[in-house]
Amino acid sequence: MGSQQSAQARDKAMRKTSVVGAIVNLLLTIAKVIFGIIGQSQALIADGVHSLADLSTDLIVWLAAKYSNRPADNEHPYGHARIETAFTVGLGVVLIITAIGIAVDSAQRLLNPETLLQPTQIVLLIAALSIFANEGLYHYTIRAARACKSSLLTANAWHHRSDAISSIVVLIGVAGSLLGLPYLDAFAALGVALMIGKIGWGQVWTSIRELVDTGMEPKAALALTRILEAIDGVRGVHMLRSRRMGGVYLIDVHILVDERLSVSEGHRIAEYVRLKLIDSHEDISNALVHIDPEDDSVAMLCADLPLRREVLTDLRKVWANDIDLSEFDKVILHYLNGKVHVDLVCSIYAVNANVEQLSERLQENAKALNYIGDVRVYRQL
Numbered sequence: 001m002g003s004q005q006s007a008q009a010r011d012k013a014m015r016k017t018s019v020v021g022a023i024v025n026l027l028l029t030i031a032k033v034i035f036g037i038i039g040q041s042q043a044l045i046a047d048g049v050h051s052l053a054d055l056s057t058d059l060i061v062w063l064a065a066k067y068s069n070r071p072a073d074n075e076h077p078y079g080h081a082r083i084e085t086a087f088t089v090g091l092g093v094v095l096i097i098t099a100i101g102i103a104v105d106s107a108q109r110l111l112n113p114e115t116l117l118q119p120t121q122i123v124l125l126i127a128a129l130s131i132f133a134n135e136g137l138y139h140y141t142i143r144a145a146r147a148c149k150s151s152l153l154t155a156n157a158w159h160h161r162s163d164a165i166s167s168i169v170v171l172i173g174v175a176g177s178l179l180g181l182p183y184l185d186a187f188a189a190l191g192v193a194l195m196i197g198k199i200g201w202g203q204v205w206t207s208i209r210e211l212v213d214t215g216m217e218p219k220a221a222l223a224l225t226r227i228l229e230a231i232d233g234v235r236g237v238h239m240l241r242s243r244r245m246g247g248v249y250l251i252d253v254h255i256l257v258d259e260r261l262s263v264s265e266g267h268r269i270a271e272y273v274r275l276k277l278i279d280s281h282e283d284i285s286n287a288l289v290h291i292d293p294e295d296d297s298v299a300m301l302c303a304d305l306p307l308r309r310e311v312l313t314d315l316r317k318v319w320a321n322d323i324d325l326s327e328f329d330k331v332i333l334h335y336l337n338g339k340v341h342v343d344l345v346c347s348i349y350a351v352n353a354n355v356e357q358l359s360e361r362l363q364e365n366a367k368a369l370n371y372i373g374d375v376r377v378y379r380q381l
Helices: 002-036 042-068 082-111 122-148 150-180 183-211 218-229 263-280 306-319 355-367
Strands: 236-245 248-256 286-292 330-336 339-347 372-380
Touching: 002 042, 002 122, 002 150, 002 330, 042 082, 042 122, 042 150, 042 183, 082 150, 082 183, 122 150, 150 183, 183 236, 183 263, 218 248, 218 263, 236 286, 248 263, 263 286, 306 330, 306 355, 339 355, 355 372
Parallel strands: 248 286, 339 372
Antiparallel strands: 236 248, 330 339
């Protein structure tokens, strides 16, 4: 229920911020393009294209919210969060293409001075309004992004801030042109293009790293290992792996426990470790904990050993003249160090022989099976 409520809150935040951003960016796009043409500022027109790109990102966020926050199903057992990541890659590509187009146009104008535009003072007012509007959008969106831990919303927030920064560049370029330096407007447009391209590439690269399951930073992983090693009952930690999905991490880890621990206690320790991982890092949403009686990261020593049915069949054959296994209350098998170690538990009245002598005799006869290790007989009331 908690995860469902979280997904609903995330969906609501993404949709709300995208709608607000879309309205503001639509108005800015229209104002910048129109007054860029009227005010003869190539930089402001380029900035209008930047706002149009931001408008497209708001639409992408809206679509991503619709699909990425759906609950897990049979076809997507880990949920749909990576739809958001895929949308982010597409958004980054759009921004890079936009940047290339603006850069090419700016370069052509710089190479052909007769095509340079002569901005007017109205451009300064529009650029100033854009700075305040986009900085406000940045703070509004980044708060929502941090609240719902959305990488796409974070990227969109920085798009708003990049638009504010590009408007500052436009302001400087136009002011320079008005002071008699006509090249500054074209250079400002080129600077805007470079910023758009940098943001786009950063987005694409970060999202691709997530899509190929790049793990968390080694220092962060080491810190998690240290936390787990301090937990009572955990004798070692190995094979800690992480992958990012929709702004949060999923963790897989193997922990080493006492080799003869009960299944229920091992499960209790594993569940404690899982919850500890989730509580220790705000970006970890879930963890899968594997219990090991020995370190299997070095070698899988017991991988080829037979399972219980085959083991008991073999033991009945080699112990046919010694005991009847059905007389024992429990036959406990321990798969350790490449051998199957056997504990036989019987009631105090079931076996009359000395348990130590019986253990030695059974172990001696079990040598016929090269995979059997220690054999121990226990009596209980």
